[in-house]
Amino acid sequence: MKGIVKKIDPQGFGIIEATDGSKLPFIFADLPRRQPIQAGLKVIFSTRKVKDKVFASHIFASREALNEV
Secondary structure, eight states: OEEEEEEEOTTSEEEEEETTSOEEEEEGGGSGGGOOOOTTOEEEEEEEEETTEEEEEEEEEOHHHHHHO
16 A cells, blocks of 8 residues: 555654554654654555554655655
8 A cells, every 4th residue: 555654753653644644653663774754754654454453554755755765
């Protein structure tokens, strides 16, 4: 899936808004290699389900975002 990081707090909890409009929570541990992340970053990610709740996981900056740097 694709989306944009809407917010991330100092404790490592955040929200991604997917292109379909859904808002998915994530934790810092879902970032491979603990890469830096910030609000406004375009990302690609997969999802995982825990106790009937969907979370973003395996989050990477999208090629589009990397080309903007």
